[in-house]
Amino acid sequence: MADLLLETARADALWERLAGSGRLRGLYRDGDPAQGLDAAALRALFTELDAEETVGATLGVCVQSTTALPLLAAAARRAGDPAHPLAELVRDALAGRRTIGLAATDVTPGSDLAALTTTVTLAEDRLTVTGRKEWIANAGFASHLLVLARHGRGRGIGDFTWVVVPADAPGVTVEAADTPLFDGSGTGHASFREVTLPPDHLGGAVGRGLIDFSRHIAVERLASAAWGHAMCRRVLRETVAYLRGRGEGPAGLWAREEVRRRVAECLTATAGLGALIDAHADAVTGRHDQLAAALLKASAARTVEQVVAVAAHLQGARAFAAGGLQTLRAQAGLWSVGGGTYEVMLSTIADHTDRLLDAPA
Amino acid sequence: MIEQGFADLLADHLPEAPRPITEQVRLRDAGLDSVHSIDLLLAIEDAYGIEFPAHLLNDETFDTAGSLWAAVDGTVRGAASPAGNGGRYG
Ligand SMILES: Cc1cc2nc3c(=O)[nH]c(=O)nc-3n(C[C@H](O)[C@H](O)[C@H](O)COP(=O)(O)OP(=O)(O)OC[C@H]3O[C@@H](n4cnc5c(N)ncnc54)[C@H](O)[C@@H]3O)c2cc1C
Numbered sequence: 001m002a003d004l005l006l007e008t009a010r011a012d013a014l015w016e017r018l019a020g021s022g023r024l025r026g027l028y029r030d031g032d033p034a035q036g037l038d039a040a041a042l043r044a045l046f047t048e049l050d051a052e053e054t055v056g057a058t059l060g061v062c063v064q065s066t067t068a069l070p071l072l073a074a075a076a077r078r079a080g081d082p083a084h085p086l087a088e089l090v091r092d093a094l095a096g097r098r099t100i101g102l103a104a105t106d107v108t109p110g111s112d113l114a115a116l117t118t119t120v121t122l123a124e125d126r127l128t129v130t131g132r133k134e135w136i137a138n139a140g141f142a143s144h145l146l147v148l149a150r151h152g153r154g155r156g157i158g159d160f161t162w163v164v165v166p167a168d169a170p171g172v173t174v175e176a177a178d179t180p181l182f183d184g185s186g187t188g189h190a191s192f193r194e195v196t197l198p199p200d201h202l203g204g205a206v207g208r209g210l211i212d213f214s215r216h217i218a219v220e221r222l223a224s225a226a227w228g229h230a231m232c233r234r235v236l237r238e239t240v241a242y243l244r245g246r247g248e249g250p251a252g253l254w255a256r257e258e259v260r261r262r263v264a265e266c267l268t269a270t271a272g273l274g275a276l277i278d279a280h281a282d283a284v285t286g287r288h289d290q291l292a293a294a295l296l297k298a299s300a301a302r303t304v305e306q307v308v309a310v311a312a313h314l315q316g317a318r319a320f321a322a323g324g325l326q327t328l329r330a331q332a333g334l335w336s337v338g339g340g341t342y343e344v345m346l347s348t349i350a351d352h353t354d355r356l357l358d359a360p361a
Numbered sequence: 362m363i364e365q366g367f368a369d370l371l372a373d374h375l376p377e378a379p380r381p382i383t384e385q386v387r388l389r390d391a392g393l394d395s396v397h398s399i400d401l402l403l404a405i406e407d408a409y410g411i412e413f414p415a416h417l418l419n420d421e422t423f424d425t426a427g428s429l430w431a432a433v434d435g436t437v438r439g440a441a442s443p444a445g446n447g448g449r450y451g
Pocket of ligand 1: 063101102103104105108109110111112134135136137138182187334336337338339340341343344347
């Protein structure tokens with residue numbers, strides 16, 4: 001990971017720009033994250049971020065703006081008091097003054113969240129969090145971590161609760177994840193050793209942790225699809241321009257039919273992803289439709305991997321240069337892992353087979 | 362009696378459940394596991410404009426179509442009354 005101080009300064013500057021230009025507030029209906037996101041604004045923002053920022057920086061924005069902030073804002077609204085610490089945190093984050101990590105994935109498999117072992121004990125006058133979260137974007141520079149913890153003993157849907165943990169609370173330690181791939185994301189692992197907090201640090205109603213997670217992660221899945229779609233189009237534009245300028249004749253390598261067909265396959269997949277986003281974006285932002293989000297996420301995972309791999313191949317040796325498409329190809333693997341694995345998306349889709357095939361019930 | 366719209370919603374989420382879906386249908390036998398319950402719960406909350414209170418998020422609520430409907434109906438009525446707990450924090 002690049003120097004953390006530098007990363008933190010860059011992340012702070014990015015949030016300031018997003019807040020200062022109104023793009024952050026513009027992402028939400030009526031400028032309020034508790035109202036949910038505006039699908040068109042989401043697509044526009046992630047197209048811009050893809051063009052302007054690193055994959056790591058965009059990942060950090062994606063998690064905070066599409067999941068952490070709306071989840072917190074909904075909890076703050078439920079708390080009802082504008083002076084509540086959650087409401088203050090949301091206001092600060094919207095002003096670009098706070099970075100928040102969403103710490104759901106535990107030391108246990110992220111694809112089975114109900115097995116997580118981080119606990120919160122709830123007493124009348126305090127909350128105590130113990131456990132460890134791994135591979136958390138923004139963890140390296142977040143002022144707060146929104147931690148999904150178990151308060152019950154079982155695997156039931158009512159056994160989990162969100163807790164807002166200030167990163168500087170006694171008992172919190174964060175270490176950077178050992179990866180060269182996501183500079184700018186602040187991805188790290190956070191440990192909590194009997195972190196004691198006042199009861200107003202709940203990040204939502206007790207027992208609604210998994211439910212609120214599912215609701216809000218659907219929007220992150222849409223955002224990752226929109227971001228992936230923008231990325232595929234950008235990479236294909238760059239690749240076609242490269243091919244046109246390479247080799248003999250006015251069209252260079254672009255004149256070769258085998259090359260054109262491979263690009264056409266990528267264009268087909270990319271157009272398919274775009275059409276899927278057109279068809280389902282409002283269902284995800286409006287009613288957090290789980291099937292729509294799974295379709296988008298699964299399609300984006302496959303499309304991004306295919307397009308970036310083909311484009312990298314078509315750029316030959318150049319793609320292996322520092323920051324070239326072969327690096328992006330490794331980063332693109334994130335689309336089928338982060339925010340829900342490809343297999344988990346497929347299971348959700350299979351569950352809705354009848355709805356998709358419009359079979360009579 | 363469970364409302365027809367609720368039965369239709371259940372049918373949508375539980376393709377393996379026997380038809381018609383009656384109060385007695387055991388949801389677990391009809392294929393409802395923890396992942397499906399979240400999915401179903403989100404759909405119910407959106408359809409009825411409610412938020413399930415934490416004390417109803419348990420196995421008893423998700424036992425049968427009838428017990429789930431009772432929880433939904435109770436929450437809808439509770440949310441409509443001033444003493445309701447629909448929007449309670451915690
Ligand atoms: C760069 C980066 C940033 C991240 N940021 C965050 C963050 O901000 N917050 C957060 O909470 N998490 C974050 N994560 C974690 C991410 O959400 C998890 O990696 C993801 O949920 C998968 O969990 P896992 O890595 O434990 O894989 P596992 O659950 O151990 O799965 C490993 C593999 O097993 C297979 N598999 C899993 N489940 C099934 C199944 N049901 N059926 C068949 N095969 C299956 C899949 O091939 C899967 O890839 C991040 C990860 C990365 C890499």
